[in-house]
Amino acid sequence: MKRILIGILMCLLMAGLAYAxxxxxxxxxxxxxxxxxxxxxxxxxxxxxxxxxxxIKAGMAAPTAANMQPWxxxxxxxxxxxxxxxxxxxxxxxxxxxxxxxxxxxxxxxxNGKSQDLAIIDASLAGENILxxxxxxxxxxxxxxxxxxxxxxKHVKAVLNIPDKVIPLxxxxxGVPAGEDxxxxxxxxxxIHWERW
Numbered sequence: 001m002k003r004i005l006i007g008i009l010m011c012l013l014m015a016g017l018a019y020a021x022x023x024x025x026x027x028x029x030x031x032x033x034x035x036x037x038x039x040x041x042x043x044x045x046x047x048x049x050x051x052x053x054x055x056i057k058a059g060m061a062a063p064t065a066a067n068m069q070p071w072x073x074x075x076x077x078x079x080x081x082x083x084x085x086x087x088x089x090x091x092x093x094x095x096x097x098x099x100x101x102x103x104x105x106x107x108x109x110x111x112n113g114k115s116q117d118l119a120i121i122d123a124s125l126a127g128e129n130i131l132x133x134x135x136x137x138x139x140x141x142x143x144x145x146x147x148x149x150x151x152x153x154k155h156v157k158a159v160l161n162i163p164d165k166v167i168p169l170x171x172x173x174x175g176v177p178a179g180e181d182x183x184x185x186x187x188x189x190x191x192i193h194w195e196r197w
Contacts, residue, residue, distance in 0.1 A: 039140025042175030047099035058133035062125040065112035098175040140177030
């Protein structure tokens, strides 16, 4: 009887711990979402390869139309390539101090209905997951657009040898934040419509 009672108490304790862990995870998720910011100031420190793999895995967990997954990712942590990209990308000069970058690419031929619009939407969703994973791991990140700028896409394609049919959507700059960039409160009640416009 004593063993049964101890077993029941252990089960209740484990269930309580699981509930507390789930509750903490929920809070952590919202903390990450609200802490996410565009970081443009980095220390120059490297980004761990294992963390880059976690970040990419998070990107690939994004929703995608008909599960077609028309995305591809180029992960860069080589200093020369980061600097070469920075040279012709006006909004990505911070690459010179970043530890890494991920270029989110998309292939319309691999999207649902071979739709360029759906390919871009799918890759954008992956990009947001990447940004949230970067924040969750304690790094800083910023989305810098390649698409729809012809000159920027041309430069990214040339530096990284990207095939013509592939669209480099963005260059997500990643690094150890210098601590200068802060999140913005973007909540606006006037942007919410309940039931109808």
